[in-house]
Amino acid sequence: MATPTKRIGTHSGQFHCDEALACFLLHQTAEFAGAEIIRTRDSKILDTLDILVDVGAVYDPKAHRYDHHQAGFFETLDENHKIKLSSAGLVYKHFGKEVIQKLAGTTPEITEIIYQHVYTNFVEALDASDNGINQYEVQTGQRFRITTGLGSRVGRLNPAWNEEDTLNPDDQFKKAMEMAGSEFLQNVSSLVNTWLPARSLVEQAVQESVKYGEACSIAVLPRACPWKEHLFELEKELGIQGRTQYMLFSADGAGDWRIQSVPLLEDSFDNRAPLPEAWRGRRDAELSGITGIEGCIFTHANGFIGGNKTFEGVLAMAKAALAHLGKK
Numbered sequence: 001m002a003t004p005t006k007r008i009g010t011h012s013g014q015f016h017c018d019e020a021l022a023c024f025l026l027h028q029t030a031e032f033a034g035a036e037i038i039r040t041r042d043s044k045i046l047d048t049l050d051i052l053v054d055v056g057a058v059y060d061p062k063a064h065r066y067d068h069h070q071a072g073f074f075e076t077l078d079e080n081h082k083i084k085l086s087s088a089g090l091v092y093k094h095f096g097k098e099v100i101q102k103l104a105g106t107t108p109e110i111t112e113i114i115y116q117h118v119y120t121n122f123v124e125a126l127d128a129s130d131n132g133i134n135q136y137e138v139q140t141g142q143r144f145r146i147t148t149g150l151g152s153r154v155g156r157l158n159p160a161w162n163e164e165d166t167l168n169p170d171d172q173f174k175k176a177m178e179m180a181g182s183e184f185l186q187n188v189s190s191l192v193n194t195w196l197p198a199r200s201l202v203e204q205a206v207q208e209s210v211k212y213g214e215a216c217s218i219a220v221l222p223r224a225c226p227w228k229e230h231l232f233e234l235e236k237e238l239g240i241q242g243r244t245q246y247m248l249f250s251a252d253g254a255g256d257w258r259i260q261s262v263p264l265l266e267d268s269f270d271n272r273a274p275l276p277e278a279w280r281g282r283r284d285a286e287l288s289g290i291t292g293i294e295g296c297i298f299t300h301a302n303g304f305i306g307g308n309k310t311f312e313g314v315l316a317m318a319k320a321a322l323a324h325l326g327k328k
């Protein structure tokens with residue numbers, strides 16, 4: 001077996017998710033595929049290596065030095081992001097598009113969409129965690145802890161104080177790379193194969209909302225799919241922010257339909273147009289009696305979603321709900 005022509009350097013001792021992912025990403029590039037990984041803090045050795053991540057106290061892309069611990073480092077992905085980068089974010093910033101292009105084979109335009117989405121929904125959290133940035137600006141007290149995140153799981157691969165004689169840290173780091181890399185690959189695959197194809201369906205739903213009257217506030221999808229982020233992006237692109245009040249979609253193969261109020265924000269529990277309070281928590285014949293609409297199945301207790309047995313029924317629910325809002 002030929003000796004690798006390139007060598008990647010990162011620090012020895014306890015490892016973290018950011019350098020594990022950074023090393024995995026570098027292995028996906030043309031230049032550093034199969035590169036040997038050297039874990040050390042010896043500056044004489046580090047100076048001889050082809051690329052350094054998370055060690056060396058230097059950020060210089062031309063010299064392939066990607067550390068973020070030094071004073072005066074405030075690099076972010078771009079002007080639209082405010083979180084300071086860790087080694088994961090630094091490597092992603094400079095090599096991410098190449099990696100995505102290799103994995104997905106997408107056009108430059110689609111690659112950019114996936115690149116931004118993967119950073120915002122995957123890498124950015126790792127950057128924030130490694131840089132000690134709180135998730136919330138104001139904390140009134142921690143109600144619970146989440147210890148099942150990727151960073152926590154990678155951290156648990158470090159040899160414990162009483163395992164140092166039985167576990168090899170470098171072998172454990174390879175496992176950390178595999179774990180972080182596996183989640184990265186799953187994230188990209190999900191975007192390419194599931195999330196991105198839904199965009200055309202949401203775009204068509206927005207374009208055809210005029211068919212249902214009511215100031216184009218009702219949009220219809222042929223089936224359930226990831227729609228919220230696409231809707232917000234399309235509304236912004238078209239200058240119609242806040243126009244869509246309800247998204248209707250086929251729930252499953254049984255023919256049932258759903259009506260869902262568009263949230264104020266993608267992950268918000270507050271909605272633009274909650275279903276009428278009198279409907280909430282009601283089901284079946286009782287709900288049909290209250291609404292005067294046949295085939296009602298349910299309305300959730302907080303009013304964000306409801307169901308009907310037919311498209312005609314769920315459309316009638318949307319129009320009745322809008323009429324109710326107009327009377328307030």
